[in-house]
Amino acid sequence: MTEPHSGHTVEKIGGTSMSRTAELLDTVLIGKRRGAELYNRIFVVSAYAGMTDSLLEHKKSGEPGVYALFANAEGGWSWGNALNAVAEQMYAQNAEIFSDEGARQTANRFAQERVEGVRSCLIDLSRLCSFGHFQLQQHLLTVREMLASLGEAQSAFNTAMLLNMHGVTARFVDLTGWRDDTHLPLDEVITRAFADIDLGSELPIVSGYAQCSEILMGTYDRGYSEVTLSRVAVVTGASEAIIHKEFHLSSSDPRVVGVDVVRVIGETNYDVADQLSNMGMEAIHPRAAKSLRQADIPLRVKNAFDPEHAGTLIRSDLRARAPQVEIVTGLKNVFAFEFYDQDMVGVKGYDVGILDALKRHSVWIISKTSNANTITHFLKGSMKAIRRVESDLAAAFPNAEISLRKVSIVSAIGRDLSGTAVLMQAIKALADASIEPLGVHDLIRKVDLQVVVEQVDFEATIKALHKGLIENWAPAQREKLHAAA
Template sequence: MLHTVEKIGGTSMSQYQAVRDNIVLYNRKNDNYYQRMLVVSAFGGITDGLLECKRTGAPGVYATFADAEDDHAWEQALDNVSQRMAQINEQMFGVTPERALADAFLRERIAGIRDCLHHLRRVCAFGQFQLAEQLQTIRELLAAMGEAHSAHNMVLYLRQSGVNAILMDLTGWRTDEALPLDEVLNQALARVDLSTQLPVVTGYAHCKEGLMSSFDRGYSEMTFSRLAVLSGAREAIIHKEYHLSSADPRLAGEDQVIPIGRTNYDVTDQLSNLGMEAIHPQAAKGLRQQGIPLRVRNTFEPDHEGTLITTDYRSPAPCVEMVAGRRNLFAVELFDQDMVGRVSHYAEGFTDELDKMHLNLVAKDMNANTLTYYVAGNRKQVRRLVGTLQRRFENAEVTTHKVSLVSAVGSDMSIPGLLARSVGALNRAEVPVRAVHQSLRAVEMQFIVDDEFYERAVVALHDELVQTHAETVALAVA
């Protein structure tokens, strides 16, 4: 096929002029706007208002509805987020016919959600109906509102510029049944002519599998991936506010980091494990199996080709491509003298409890009588885990430490002395290393440090492993 499937994140969507000028219209004539699909996220901050703040956990409509004893609190939260959406309409369209269409769409959807939540409250007043059983459905209903709003607005906005954009609404608004995801997408694709139409697709897709139960707020990546696979796209593209760079530019400096340019799906798996939003491993799986390249581009640098991710890429010479990490982890350490020779028994029990509590295991290490798991979660969950482990292994000593993980990542890091150089760089930066792990596959090297040293560790490793290498290569070329 000739077409691409392109995902646009929430931060980029908030810069809707850049989306239009740098993604849709850039270097294209009227007959060249097509052979592509745009999968859009909600405008920045809107999903936080509908659900809860991803960064701080501050409650949105969903969290307020789930916890409130009366209707006032969640209705106020719904009013607040609908006002913010109406302000976006005003900013995008001013006083135009498109503004009237955008406002009418918003009013209808918000009114429908309000009625649904009121009815659910009344039904759950009867003991036979439990609100807890409906909360996942409510979460999906609210999340879908953000993508429906942004997709509908983008369609209207692009039509103002002469683009034949159409809305591919996958949110299942007022539908009677939930179909399997692939069937939902195939039905939508059958109604589209990519040679003359530009579909703007809601990142949320209502389906039998329930994307949020598996991917929570990463659901748009699954929609994006499956659309690319089912339609046989020649390339899948993610547009972000930054390049996929050698380090976080906010830490290492925008003038110091380097766009990666090329890497492979193995590296993106490591980044996903660190919580970086390159692409969810399950979403990448379909692209990888079908041999569809994934490109990550910077919305605000349309001339730059970005980073191309393929299955078989390996750096021409061994090198570190990126220094990344994850903050606010808990090191949960289980020590028991009786563990010797029975490590697998303890590891199985430890993993069991992690799964029950839905805690994300990021890394682990072990010796003869100690298991240490590095997990992402909140303090309340970790305290529950510690209590459960203590009851399960009565003679064990279970302790926790707040830490961060910093990783050097690359498609081929089989470099003699790399570990020694890394530890030396951290030592010079006065970063105490709590633990270190270097895998045989030479795609990642991990350092556990106290949380307060995270930023210093990222900068020190980036300076030593990425910038020094880049300067050496530049000198050799010169």
């Protein structure tokens, strides 16, 4: 077992990047490395792009995959056809990766074994739950875990085999618990898996999903691979965690503000990473970041296809040299859920009732504002779930007026937004672009400034704030604004 902070790295590769395996060999996995340079690294890999969508449900459109069809009792056996489609998707991916016939057959046999094992399990479970004593609902989280792990197991197995074919001593580290009858804590699962691995001479390729007593899917849903990354880094005593994406962590979306003006962020801290997660632009899952912070392990976000670039370093102790916005990002299709009740003044408990309903229907809270008789939550979720929240609250608070409208939120984020300069310049930038905000949230914490705008003003607001707060944020201008304040 590796001693704490021995100098090795733990690196995660996302699904979109994994689908470009041939390019990864020339950049992240091998590149110009030779001999000992290939080792003292651990890779945690996600399923190939689109695979988890097919196994569970489409992350954006909600189109049902195997899990969603199986969970819907009215779906009958349609999940079986969806599982057949997943198998064909896996075989097609294998054909794209392996030109060698023997390797391709080995990869297909592995995929087939896993798929057919899951099929048998689901058939048995369906039969069991046809009896009234057994309720399918009680087993669905386990089913979701088992299905999700198929994609990660395939990509990890394939990557290890591919590296061995290229002369690298790689080992497939399967944390998915396939045919394992024990449920151990995650740290113990990792400790056992790495007990006999010599990081100086072997390159472990680890499945992004880990079966453990904490049940990662139940807490993190599809953010589990970053939790696996963080705990592998902590348990093995890594010197650095690295997340490889298909793009740089930049000052904004280059497709919106333009490739010529966007800037790669060289460094920031975990506080900024948390704000990004809240805006759906995850550098890392907040709970995964917590493990790295507590262990004092820095995180680096890199572009998998730009290996010479150092990427973005994220550490707890990276303070800003001066107040400045680092990133402008946002969310479209946000629901402004306004709860108004004149009886609210001086009465406690309204917040609790609203939060209980939102939690019960799994609606994501981005932010909220309140005054004497109104509480507005800005929410991300399905209209169906939010309408259920509205129905519950209407029944619980019959005198309340509840309104719902779609808006967009754009957030300017930085390690230090103190003083009035950032707020003043943001208002000026919006005015110059003829954008009238519906609301502005400038909190005491001074790490983000949120602007609520109409849906049609979303991209224009991002462009305006990026131009005013990043592109034109010269030191001389900053001093002028401070003086005016």
